[in-house]
Amino acid sequence: MESKQVINIRRLVLVSILLAIMVVGLGAYTRLTHAGLGCPDWPGCYGMIDVPESAEQLAKVAQTFPGQIVEPEKAWNEMIHRYFAGTLGLLILAIALISLRLRGTGQPLILPLTILVIVIFQAALGMWTVTLKLMPVVVMGHLLGGFTTLCLLFLLYLRLKPYRVPTSDWQVKKYAKFGLLGIVILFAQIALGGWTSSNYAALTCTELPICQAGWFEQLSFENSFDLVPPEKETYEFGHLDHHERVTIHVLHRIGAIITVLYLGWLAMVIFSRSQTRFFKRSAGILASVLLLQLLLGISNVWFSLPLAVAVSHNVVAACLMMALIALTYSLKRKI
Numbered sequence: 001m002e003s004k005q006v007i008n009i010r011r012l013v014l015v016s017i018l019l020a021i022m023v024v025g026l027g028a029y030t031r032l033t034h035a036g037l038g039c040p041d042w043p044g045c046y047g048m049i050d051v052p053e054s055a056e057q058l059a060k061v062a063q064t065f066p067g068q069i070v071e072p073e074k075a076w077n078e079m080i081h082r083y084f085a086g087t088l089g090l091l092i093l094a095i096a097l098i099s100l101r102l103r104g105t106g107q108p109l110i111l112p113l114t115i116l117v118i119v120i121f122q123a124a125l126g127m128w129t130v131t132l133k134l135m136p137v138v139v140m141g142h143l144l145g146g147f148t149t150l151c152l153l154f155l156l157y158l159r160l161k162p163y164r165v166p167t168s169d170w171q172v173k174k175y176a177k178f179g180l181l182g183i184v185i186l187f188a189q190i191a192l193g194g195w196t197s198s199n200y201a202a203l204t205c206t207e208l209p210i211c212q213a214g215w216f217e218q219l220s221f222e223n224s225f226d227l228v229p230p231e232k233e234t235y236e237f238g239h240l241d242h243h244e245r246v247t248i249h250v251l252h253r254i255g256a257i258i259t260v261l262y263l264g265w266l267a268m269v270i271f272s273r274s275q276t277r278f279f280k281r282s283a284g285i286l287a288s289v290l291l292l293q294l295l296l297g298i299s300n301v302w303f304s305l306p307l308a309v310a311v312s313h314n315v316v317a318a319c320l321m322m323a324l325i326a327l328t329y330s331l332k333r334k335i
Contacts, residue, residue, distance in 0.1 A: 009098050019084065024147065028310065032307055033073075033074065034074065034236065036078065036134050037134060038079075039130065040065060043086070045078070046060075046064065046068070089119050092112075092116055111155065112156060136229065139197075139198035140194035147187075147190055151321055155329065158329050166278050169276045171273060172270050179327055182324055185263075186320065195252075196252045200237055200238035201246075205250065210253050211253065218247075220243040221247060224248050256294075260290060260294055263324065264290060267290065286320075286323045286324060286327055289319050293313070296316055297313060
């Protein structure tokens with residue numbers, strides 16, 4: 001029988017997962033509403049714990065941050081994201097401390113401590129996002145850090161959850177290695193999406209399936225993927241030329257096609273060869289989330305990146321990764 005402490009930590013991890021999904025969504029909303037520099041400092045906003053709006057607060061801002069114009073809506077978008085991210089960080093700290101108390105009982109320890117280290121680095125990336133004025137590699141790293149935190153929390157939840165894998169489905173176990181490859185492919189595609197967003201290239205290609213006519217002649221790889229860009233006063237709204245943005249977007253589209261084909265094949269082959277409801281359901285969930293993500297991606301192009309669809313595209317990408325992790329983990333699990 002499970003101890004009360006194990007049950008409590010599993011519940012805490014579940015709450016953290018739900019909060020991490022919200023943080024991913026809020027991060028996307030902040031980025032897509034161009035609110036990443038809504039507060040010019042970190043971790044507060046113009047030296048305050050909330051957004052300055054009163055006459056007295058604005059007068060203080062004018063002295064401390066001369067020349068800065070306070071945009072309350074953007075500042076609140078940024079601060080709400082920070083409040084949720086900070087709360088998530090505290091929950092992860094609590095999980096790590098409880099895991100230390102449970103060491104020696106067979107409960108995971110390395111994974112909770114790894115998540116804590118990642119979330120500390122994620123906080124640093126959040127600070128650098130502001131201080132380095134939305135440098136693309138930092139923004140992309142911050143996005144990937146959020147996804148990584150969420151996925152490792154989900155993996156921790158799977159490890160803490162006592163469930164049994166059907167032993168009669170031994171013939172699909174060999175696809176665990178293909179699941180791992182799928183995780184690598186999907187992670188690379190999410191990184192390409194982050195690079196596309198952080199370089200403001202999401203609206204560069206306006207036609208399907210690849211780009212508008214003449215896209216091949218416009219490809220330019222020389223500076224499209226330079227991680228260290230030329231020094232700029234700010235990288236808000238991008239610093240690359242049109243051809244470089246086309247290149248980034250086209251590779252994201254090609255990556256999407258590869259990802260859909262590969263994960264679609266993986267879901268189909270596991271669904272067709274499995275003999276139990278357990279793996280058929282897991283494969284079905286993966287296929288359903290993959291289809292939803294594909295439709296959201298098409299909608300982003302078709303409707304010119306509506307905010308709700310673009311945010312959903314980020315959140316569903318996280319859900320797709322979790323579905324793939326759950327399937328792969330179950331394929332590798334022995335009992």
